[in-house]
Amino acid sequence: MKRSPGGRLFDGFNIAFLVAAAAVTLFPLYYVFAVSFTDPTEYIAKRGFVLFPQHWTLDSYRYLLSTSTFTRATLVSVFLASVGTALSLIVTSALAYGLSRKRLMGRRAIMLMILFTLLFNPGLIPPYLLVRDLGLIDSLWSLILPVLTSGWYVALMRSFFDGIPPELEESGVIDGSSDIGVFFRIVLPLSMPALAAFGLFYAVAYWNTFFTAVLYINDNAKWPLQLVLQNMLIDSSTQAGGSAAAEMMAEQQIPPETLKMAAVVIATLPIVCVYPFLQKHFAKGVMLGSVKG
Numbered sequence: 001m002k003r004s005p006g007g008r009l010f011d012g013f014n015i016a017f018l019v020a021a022a023a024v025t026l027f028p029l030y031y032v033f034a035v036s037f038t039d040p041t042e043y044i045a046k047r048g049f050v051l052f053p054q055h056w057t058l059d060s061y062r063y064l065l066s067t068s069t070f071t072r073a074t075l076v077s078v079f080l081a082s083v084g085t086a087l088s089l090i091v092t093s094a095l096a097y098g099l100s101r102k103r104l105m106g107r108r109a110i111m112l113m114i115l116f117t118l119l120f121n122p123g124l125i126p127p128y129l130l131v132r133d134l135g136l137i138d139s140l141w142s143l144i145l146p147v148l149t150s151g152w153y154v155a156l157m158r159s160f161f162d163g164i165p166p167e168l169e170e171s172g173v174i175d176g177s178s179d180i181g182v183f184f185r186i187v188l189p190l191s192m193p194a195l196a197a198f199g200l201f202y203a204v205a206y207w208n209t210f211f212t213a214v215l216y217i218n219d220n221a222k223w224p225l226q227l228v229l230q231n232m233l234i235d236s237s238t239q240a241g242g243s244a245a246a247e248m249m250a251e252q253q254i255p256p257e258t259l260k261m262a263a264v265v266i267a268t269l270p271i272v273c274v275y276p277f278l279q280k281h282f283a284k285g286v287m288l289g290s291v292k293g
Contacts, residue, residue, distance in 0.1 A: 034051060034052070035053075035258055038055070039056070042055050059258075060262035065266075069220075069228060073224060077209070080206040080207070080224060084144040085199055085202045085206055092153050092198060093157060096153075096160075097158075097187055100161035114155070118151045118152060118155075127146050128216075130146075131146060138216070139216075142217070157191075160194045209224045209227075210230060226267065229263050232256075232263055233260055233264075
């Protein structure tokens with residue numbers, strides 16, 4: 001269909017606007033990436049503003065990955081993202097599957113209690129007192145157990161399980177499978193789009209764990225990567241003061257700014273790398289509940 005002059009003008013305006021928005025969005029990311037690979041001498045010579053480095057180097061990355069503080073924090077974040085995501089998916093899918101079965105007694109009351117948590121937030125003090133009384137202060141489990149599942153994700157996944165034909169489960173029961181066998185052998189393999197979408201959401205949340213670590217973790221040997229990164233970006237003083245970031249930068253010869261940028265890239269890269277592998281299922285998963293039959 002031939003576009004009118006007004007339509008072509010509108011399309012041109014939209015394209016120009018989207019290009020400008022993309023440039024504004026991507027420029028900070030590119031700047032962080034470029035500075036992180038810039039040679040320290042060139043960075044100092046150009047007084048900290050480098051858009052197109054002439055000499056690329058991995059010195060900042062080598063230094064960061066050689067420090068015990070940064071590698072330990074990375075391992076903590078990997079533990080949170082892997083173990084936390086696996087446990088969250090198991091709990092969320094199991095809870096949603098049970099609530100999707102009409103033979104479960106009291107499922108409406110349970111669902112109302114879950115929805116109640118979406119409407120009313122208890123604030124900071126009750127969760128902190130609960131974690132303290134359970135003896136989880138300074139434990140990595142304090143960063144996983146309080147956020148093990150989300151009422152919103154349970155509601156969405158339950159609507160996904162509602163769409164699975166009950167005949168498939170009945171055939172599994174006829175073949176001798178128990179409820180747990182039906183869940184793991186039939187239901188979960190059919191739920192890959194939902195698992196991929198919510199798995200990515202959980203993984204991003206665990207990888208970016210910051211605020212709960214500030215509340216529950218006092219031992220800086222157990223700090224996750226985002227908390228160490230926050231200290232590098234804000235509390236960047238190189239004076240000894242108990243700061244992990246200060247300890248990490250105290251004896252290095254690399255400009256702190258390039259170290260900060262390298263840390264930002266390392267903290268962002270894993271999620272960026274994981275997304276393409278989940279994109280196939282992610283597009284279907286995020287559409288859960290959007291179409292009502």
